[in-house]
Amino acid sequence: MEQKFRGKVISIDGIKVIIKLNGVKPSIGNILYSSIIGDIILEVYEYISEDECVCIILRGEEYLYMGIDVEDSGSALYANVSEKSLGRIYNALGSVVDLNGEIFEGEQLPIRPKSSNEFNLNLKVEIIETGIKAIDFLTPFKKGGKIGFIGGAGVGKTVLVNELIHNIAKFHEGISIFAGIGERTREGFELYNTLKENNILDKTIILFAQMNESSAIRSKLGHTAATIGEYFRDKQKKDILLFIDNIYRFVQANNEFSMLMNRLPSEGGYQATLSSDLKELEERFTTNENGSITSIQAVYVPADDISDPAIIEILNFLDSYLVLSRNIAKLGIYPSIDITKSSSSILNEKNVGVRHYKLAIEVQRILQKYEEIVNIIEIIGEEELSKNDRLDYHKALKLRNFLSQPFFVMQSSTNKEGKYVKLEDTLIGVEKILGGEMDKIDEDKLRSIGSIDEIGKL
Numbered sequence: 001m002e003q004k005f006r007g008k009v010i011s012i013d014g015i016k017v018i019i020k021l022n023g024v025k026p027s028i029g030n031i032l033y034s035s036i037i038g039d040i041i042l043e044v045y046e047y048i049s050e051d052e053c054v055c056i057i058l059r060g061e062e063y064l065y066m067g068i069d070v071e072d073s074g075s076a077l078y079a080n081v082s083e084k085s086l087g088r089i090y091n092a093l094g095s096v097v098d099l100n101g102e103i104f105e106g107e108q109l110p111i112r113p114k115s116s117n118e119f120n121l122n123l124k125v126e127i128i129e130t131g132i133k134a135i136d137f138l139t140p141f142k143k144g145g146k147i148g149f150i151g152g153a154g155v156g157k158t159v160l161v162n163e164l165i166h167n168i169a170k171f172h173e174g175i176s177i178f179a180g181i182g183e184r185t186r187e188g189f190e191l192y193n194t195l196k197e198n199n200i201l202d203k204t205i206i207l208f209a210q211m212n213e214s215s216a217i218r219s220k221l222g223h224t225a226a227t228i229g230e231y232f233r234d235k236q237k238k239d240i241l242l243f244i245d246n247i248y249r250f251v252q253a254n255n256e257f258s259m260l261m262n263r264l265p266s267e268g269g270y271q272a273t274l275s276s277d278l279k280e281l282e283e284r285f286t287t288n289e290n291g292s293i294t295s296i297q298a299v300y301v302p303a304d305d306i307s308d309p310a311i312i313e314i315l316n317f318l319d320s321y322l323v324l325s326r327n328i329a330k331l332g333i334y335p336s337i338d339i340t341k342s343s344s345s346i347l348n349e350k351n352v353g354v355r356h357y358k359l360a361i362e363v364q365r366i367l368q369k370y371e372e373i374v375n376i377i378e379i380i381g382e383e384e385l386s387k388n389d390r391l392d393y394h395k396a397l398k399l400r401n402f403l404s405q406p407f408f409v410m411q412s413s414t415n416k417e418g419k420y421v422k423l424e425d426t427l428i429g430v431e432k433i434l435g436g437e438m439d440k441i442d443e444d445k446l447r448s449i450g451s452i453d454e455i456g457k458l
Helices: 133-138 157-172 185-197 221-234 247-260 274-282 309-315 326-330 354-380 387-402 408-414 423-434 443-448 452-456
Strands: 006-013 016-020 030-033 041-049 052-059 069-076 078-081 089-091 107-110 146-151 175-183 204-210 239-245 292-300 320-323
Touching: 016 041, 078 221, 089 221, 107 221, 133 354, 133 423, 146 157, 146 309, 157 175, 157 185, 157 239, 157 292, 157 408, 175 185, 175 221, 175 247, 185 204, 204 221, 221 239, 221 247, 221 274, 221 292, 247 274, 247 292, 247 309, 274 309, 292 309, 354 387, 354 423, 387 423
Parallel strands: 089 204, 146 292, 146 320, 175 204, 175 239, 239 292
Antiparallel strands: 006 016, 006 069, 016 052, 030 041, 030 069, 041 052, 078 107
């Protein structure tokens, strides 16, 4: 008769527990539990001798005590996933936590699947229309790509994420997965209520690892979200948008976990495994013959320092990124995208067409010139500018305002109706501004313009 694993807790140190084995070794990653106290979950982390292993406490820290017996569940962490996962809230351990009952049907999928060397990537470039003028025009999103929203606190990263979830659900019938890493409880309630009020909760799956939870828990949430995304891509043949808010907190969680495991940090102060931690997660966001996972990641920039080692590492994995500016946000312009610092890997003639590309390059030129002209105006005044410089200066103001717009998810607080703007309408509007047809229009009126019909009424 095969001997079953039973171990005994002989040491507790923070989130680390040392288990004395009875001769049977559970696999690395397996979950151990107590038959006496059902709320204890331990994960086998590593072996330190033939008869001792280190486990990580995932739940039930307050119930653990020296000498308690634990048993092997025989499997690693998994999530129950099915079509009924839509509209539900998960935690990092793959459990539904919204008090609407467990999901018993569907599939039990491992949260950290074994790595595979098989890649079946679709190299064809398909662009996702978001209905947000500045994004679709200057930083278009590639289906199956990785996009970053970069900025410090209070510049509108989360609002932009919420608007994209709304637009994809409302106008494209798409499925979104939101992973809130290190979120506050208040932020979770606000997101849930926003999705419910806009009738898009049934097109969304929400996952949270709150900021008061352990680093071991927070570091797993991205992988739990990826597991659910892979189910809808591979089993349901869907194109998925997976939002991470935010990826820097994923790095922080892994860094804290590394310190608790007494690993030496790198020179930059982050964990030595920073690159591999990100790579393991980012490589799960791919396109194959079944569908795609497009990842949109909010990137918090500590102290607004974009040269931070973690930020540089994150940027290495992104296809496109939008830099959100505090100075632009102060002007009340949303989304507060600094167009001159943002970038998209697919903004070229082959992918977006000659017309779109040439317009984008001209707009970037004018906005870059605007940055230089503003400094000159502060010194000598606008009257001293040449006629061409004055024209470019006012065109830049019009373009900056035109490429902003009111958001659906902010209607209740701004009392302005949200706008979804088709790319063709954006291109026509830009052409009219560049061609001088909007010279007599006040810049502020351009902020709420949506369709080309609205432009004609000005």
